[in-house]
Structure formats: C-alpha cells, structure tokens
Amino acid sequence: MVRAGLRALAVVCLLALAACGPPPGPVPQRTGPADLQILIGSSGAAETKAVTDAAAAWAAASGNAVTVIPAQDLDQQLGQAFAGSSPPDVFYVDAARFADFASVGALEPYADALAAAGDFYPTLRQAFTYQGRFYCAPKDFATLALQINEDLWARAGLSAADVPRDWAQLTAVAERIAARGITPLALGDTVERIGAFLVQAGGWLISPDGTKATADSPQNAAALTYVQRLLRAGLARYPSALDTGWAGEAFGRGLAAMTIEGNWIKGALAGDYPDVRYTVHALPAGPAGEGTLSFTTCWGISARTPYRSQAVAFVQAMTAVDQQLAFASAYGVMPSVVTARDRYLQAFPADRAFLDGAGHAQGPVNAPKMGNVLSDFDTQLQRLAVADPQAILRRLQRNMTAALRG
Amino acid sequence: MAEAHRRSGIRGDEAAAGWLFVAPAVLILGLFLVLPIGMALWVSVSGWNGQGSPFAPGVPYVGAQNYASLFVEDGLTRENFMISIRNNLYYVAVAVPAQTLLALALALVVNQRFLKGTSFFRTAFYFPSVTSSVAISVVFLFLFANSGAVNALLAAFGISGPAWFADPRGLLHLLLGGLGLVDVANPPAALTGGGPFGLSWWEWLAGPSVAMSTIIMLVVWTTSGTFMLIFLAALQDVPVQVEEASLIDGANAWQRLRHVTLPMLKPALFLVVTLGLIGTWQVFDQIYVMSQGKPANTTLTPAYLSYRTAFSDFEYGVGAAISFVLFLIIVVMTLLQRWIMRDRDEPRPRRRWWPRRGSTS
Numbered sequence: 001m002v003r004a005g006l007r008a009l010a011v012v013c014l015l016a017l018a019a020c021g022p023p024p025g026p027v028p029q030r031t032g033p034a035d036l037q038i039l040i041g042s043s044g045a046a047e048t049k050a051v052t053d054a055a056a057a058w059a060a061a062s063g064n065a066v067t068v069i070p071a072q073d074l075d076q077q078l079g080q081a082f083a084g085s086s087p088p089d090v091f092y093v094d095a096a097r098f099a100d101f102a103s104v105g106a107l108e109p110y111a112d113a114l115a116a117a118g119d120f121y122p123t124l125r126q127a128f129t130y131q132g133r134f135y136c137a138p139k140d141f142a143t144l145a146l147q148i149n150e151d152l153w154a155r156a157g158l159s160a161a162d163v164p165r166d167w168a169q170l171t172a173v174a175e176r177i178a179a180r181g182i183t184p185l186a187l188g189d190t191v192e193r194i195g196a197f198l199v200q201a202g203g204w205l206i207s208p209d210g211t212k213a214t215a216d217s218p219q220n221a222a223a224l225t226y227v228q229r230l231l232r233a234g235l236a237r238y239p240s241a242l243d244t245g246w247a248g249e250a251f252g253r254g255l256a257a258m259t260i261e262g263n264w265i266k267g268a269l270a271g272d273y274p275d276v277r278y279t280v281h282a283l284p285a286g287p288a289g290e291g292t293l294s295f296t297t298c299w300g301i302s303a304r305t306p307y308r309s310q311a312v313a314f315v316q317a318m319t320a321v322d323q324q325l326a327f328a329s330a331y332g333v334m335p336s337v338v339t340a341r342d343r344y345l346q347a348f349p350a351d352r353a354f355l356d357g358a359g360h361a362q363g364p365v366n367a368p369k370m371g372n373v374l375s376d377f378d379t380q381l382q383r384l385a386v387a388d389p390q391a392i393l394r395r396l397q398r399n400m401t402a403a404l405r406g
Numbered sequence: 407m408a409e410a411h412r413r414s415g416i417r418g419d420e421a422a423a424g425w426l427f428v429a430p431a432v433l434i435l436g437l438f439l440v441l442p443i444g445m446a447l448w449v450s451v452s453g454w455n456g457q458g459s460p461f462a463p464g465v466p467y468v469g470a471q472n473y474a475s476l477f478v479e480d481g482l483t484r485e486n487f488m489i490s491i492r493n494n495l496y497y498v499a500v501a502v503p504a505q506t507l508l509a510l511a512l513a514l515v516v517n518q519r520f521l522k523g524t525s526f527f528r529t530a531f532y533f534p535s536v537t538s539s540v541a542i543s544v545v546f547l548f549l550f551a552n553s554g555a556v557n558a559l560l561a562a563f564g565i566s567g568p569a570w571f572a573d574p575r576g577l578l579h580l581l582l583g584g585l586g587l588v589d590v591a592n593p594p595a596a597l598t599g600g601g602p603f604g605l606s607w608w609e610w611l612a613g614p615s616v617a618m619s620t621i622i623m624l625v626v627w628t629t630s631g632t633f634m635l636i637f638l639a640a641l642q643d644v645p646v647q648v649e650e651a652s653l654i655d656g657a658n659a660w661q662r663l664r665h666v667t668l669p670m671l672k673p674a675l676f677l678v679v680t681l682g683l684i685g686t687w688q689v690f691d692q693i694y695v696m697s698q699g700k701p702a703n704t705t706l707t708p709a710y711l712s713y714r715t716a717f718s719d720f721e722y723g724v725g726a727a728i729s730f731v732l733f734l735i736i737v738v739m740t741l742l743q744r745w746i747m748r749d750r751d752e753p754r755p756r757r758r759w760w761p762r763r764g765s766t767s
Contacts, residue, residue, distance in 0.1 A: 075718050076717045079456055079718075080717075083456045083458075083722070085458045100720050104456065104720060243552040371719045372486065372719055376482055379703055399482045402481050402482065
C-alpha cells in the first residue's frame, strides 16, 4: 500500500516536471511572419493607445502580427513570465531594473547592431550598457528640472532674474520665500530626487562601469550636508511633511514655491491642477557644475524569443525619429535620439530645460541587486534632517559593496 | 501485520478500490500542495535566478546558503528579515489577543436573548469580513490620511493626530520616551550597542510603529467578525440546562462566564487563536496595498519581504527560504499554543498564580 502511494506520487511528480518548460540553450529562430507579444508598463491610457496604434501600423506594413499587453505590475509579470519560460518577445525595461535583467541573461544584447545606435544620447546608452555591451534601445527619457510657481514667486517679491543658478542662490531665494511664510521647496525624499544634488557636487553612488561603490565620497557628503541644511532650516520639505503623496502634488496645491520633478509633472499638473502657472528651469548648479538625473525605459528583447530579427525590426520602427515624435506628442515624453532634438524643441519650446538636462544627466545606479540597497538608502534619506550624512553614506557604501560582491 | 493477513480473504480487493476512490484527492493534493511545497523547498536551497525552470540542469545547489544569509551573515538581507520578524511579532502580539477578545465580546453580546435586532447586529459585525480586504485597505488609507476623518475627529477634541502612514516611530519607544525613562533621540548605549541577529536591543524594543498600528486596527476590525461567528456557533452549542444549573447554584454573571461558558468555548477558542496566529503571521494584502513596508521598513512583514525579495530583487532562493522560515514559525507557534491549551484531564489541586486575599479556602 505504501508502495502504491509512492508510485502515485512519482507519477504526479513526473507529470509536473514535464510541464516545467523547455530545456535551456539557444532558442531556434523562426523566419517569416512573427506573432510578437509586447508587454508594456504603460503610464496611462494615452500611452497604451499610442503604442497599440503604432504596433498595429507596423504589423500591417510588415505582415507580422503584434499583440500589445499593458501590464498591471510590470516587474511581477515579467518575473513570472521568465520563471515560466514563456516571456513576452518585447517588453519595457526600466533603467533602474535593467542590470537585474541583463545580469541573469534575460535580455538579448541587440542595440549595438541598430543603425541608429550612435544616435541615442550617451547618458541613455550608458544606462542600458552592462559589462561593456549596449543591450537595448532607449524608448524615451525624462530628466529632473526646477519648477517655479509664478504666483508664489511674485508674492515673495522675486522676478525672473532671481531664478537660482547655483546652490548659494538657491539658499538665498529660499530664505526670501520662507520669510514670507511660504515653503520654498518641495523635495521628494528618495535618491531619485536627492541624487541630483550628488551629481551637482561631483559625486555619485557607483563608478561609471558599475563595478565599484563610490557612495562615501566627500562630494556626496557635501551634497547631503547641503540638503540637510535646507531641510533643517525649513527651506525644503519632504512631501509627507506637507501632507502630500509626492512633491508634484504639494507644488500643484500651491504649498511650495518650487519643486524638483521630471517631465511627468507637466501631465500631472495639467490634469489635476490646471490653474497653476509655473515655469521650468535647469536645476541649480553645485560645486562641480550642472547635474541632473535621467529616467528612461528601453525596449527589451527577450533572450528566449524565437523571433529575434522581427523583434529588432519592431524596435527599430518604434525608435525611429518620426515615431518617437508621435509618442512625444501623444503622452509627453522626450525622444531618446539626438536627431529628434530640434524638431522636439520646435513642438515643445517650454521643455528646453528638461531636454538640455540630457547633457549632464546621470542615469540610475546601473548594477544588479541594488533594489534592496537603494530602498534602504531611501529609508535613511527620509530621516536625513536628524541623521548624520556621513553615517548614511558609510552604511550605503557597505551595503552596495556587499551587493556588488555577491 | 495480523491485520494485513486477515484482510487478504474475501475483502482482498478493497485496498485497490480504496486507492481508486481516493486517487482524485491524492492527485489534486499532490499536484497542488505537496509538489509545489517540494519545488519551493528546492528553490530555497538553490541559486535559481528566475530564468527558465528551477529544475533545469545548471541551476546551482547552494545548500543552506540562503538560510545563512537570513540568520548568520551580517548584511542587509538579515537586517531586513529581522526587522520584518520584529514587526510581525509585535503585530501578532497585539492583533491576536485584540481580535480574539473583541470577537468573543461581540459574540457574547449578540448571543443575548434580551437583545432586540440581533440579526442586524450579527450582519453588521460580520460585514467587514465579507468585504474585500483591498477595498477596506483603501478606505482606511482615506480615513487615516493626514487630513482624513480620524485626524479631523481627533482635532475636534483638541488632539493633533499623527501622520499615521508616514510615522515610523515605535509605540514602545514613544511610551518609554513619554514616561521619561529614555531619551528617544539619544537612546542609551546599553541598548544600542548590540543585540541578537544584528539588530540592536533598542530596535527590537521599538514596538509596532504608528503606521503598523493603523494596520493592526484595520485587521482587528475586519477579522473579528469572522471569529465572532465561530464563537457564536460555539455559544449556541452551550446547553441551556448547564447555564440554568449554574444559576440554581447561585453563580453570578461573571462566574457563569468564567467557569461555565468559557471552558465550553475552549475548542472554539483554540480554533480562533490558531486561525488568528496563522492569518497574522501571513499578513500580506494590507501591507501590499497600504504601505509596501514603508515608512522606514516598519510595516515590512516576512510574507511581503518574501514576495519583494523574489519578484523584485530576483533572489528567488532567499524569498523561498523566508517563506519556509515563516512556515516553521507558524507551525511552532501553533504547537506551542496547542500545548498551552491542552486538556488537563487529570484531577489536580487548584492552583493560582496570584494569592487570593481574604480567602480561607
């Protein structure tokens, strides 16, 4: 009887193992019309529609079939798809997660072979380069800039000439605004905003090749000390201290005269706070000059797709200049190629500060297994006002070094 | 053996038939329960990175490495795991007694015969349990927003409410600081110096954070309805004669509750506490919807950490290891609880752990 039970269990095991997917190894490529699955982490209905339409147009012109699937939770759905050996052929990869995907061999390194490979902004190329290989084509990008509320600015007696160009001027205008009882700056409490100060101070968290932690540098300490001074003097406040979910909300509700956000704030303000009058300027320069952060997503192609060449053709069509400009007007992103620059500025002259940021922008930390480490850093940054910047950076250095080693 | 021999006669084929009849259940349990657990166990001792099948050749076996990173190796993984254990310990310690007592109280109230509209109250109290936990979580987010209803209510009494979901301060820290025993901004070196598993005693003693306490309130409120139902069913099973007999014996209301009703509710109490322990150690959806571990990791729980480690950090091995540790914790807690609540049938002298004043008996 026991033996019969074991036999039954063995049969169950075999059945289940058989369902566990194909063996690893190079995937045989198929030619001819492809049926591409595209998984996108869409910012909203406008983006979903624009991408679906563009994909349908490409499919009709090229004779392939394309299905665009908007993800609810892109990270989790991708993780599940890879674990189940049935990943989509093409999918969005956020620059902050790129190294995680590249390091486990999930991505096809196709981008260097693209005709337009040299046309992408260098900061974006760097964001999608892992161990010297340029993996995937940047879809579009955004950068941080300084937004100023015109009404509050005027109420504090400031004019266009007072827009701060460096840290000293930022402190000076912030003090004048604070003297009027207005919160000068709403600042997001994560590395994705405060990191810009690190770049302006000449520091950053990781070496350019993504192999060495450079967190506890004097430049980074100077940057955090400066931000700490702003926070302690009430010249900058975190969104939670202003009873808001993010800095853009605080800015839109008129709770702060300035904020540091990216291109997405345009759409958010137009949608939720259409009456706010504001201007966009380059971030104030630090001791080491100008600096900002860039945020980007690429068209990842699965290393397991049987339709590699068709997928590359699809990405080529999606990153073409005209297509990117169409996406830009549909849902407010900036084209990732330099040749689209002038035409974009003609269409959106107000975005010059965002677009110019590409010249001195730093992408996200480009190394695998950093998610945990950076969310711990964010936790530390939330109590920056009362903590020791040196200790925060030492802790980050230790955690990053450990994550890079293992 | 004698049994087996005897069976080989006229009823010899019953074993085969029996297996045939239970085959569907064995298959389904094996396929969806035993096998996945076995697979997860393998993942927890492997270095699988989430690409392709975890059983493909080439997936390395790392032994107890994933478990070591949770308990032995000094690093962020261990720190986050221990913080999640601490958070969940406080969460369980507050939520389980609170929801059990509340459920019992509600059940006793709606079990009263003199109460009018009992079915209305039963439905009302049970309502939170049948509502989607995600929907309730979102409602609580609004209630406890900085300018939400709760703070507005507190403000009406002249109390300035905290920023509930953004407040990482531990309640025990606040209490100790409030009593003037310690300076929270500058905790005593004896406590910050060291502690088990890389987390200082000061951090272990933080207590549930303000943010966590809102989640505790939510969970107590939603689960007490279900448990009330269990208690209610048990209460209705208590024979009226027993209660009448105790009345004749001259027992007052408290004595009837303490010495008649509660002992008869013991199986239900065991069930409620067990379900409560399992449910609270596995808390996930409220965390996922409301806080995602924020602020300052004070609402991080092992269940959520396991998910985050596996699906966003691609550390499937460590994620699976966390879930197995969680499984062990639940098993140990349940066994412990079973032992504490075991039936003591043997007659024994009545002992009290507190002296009874003015009593001669």
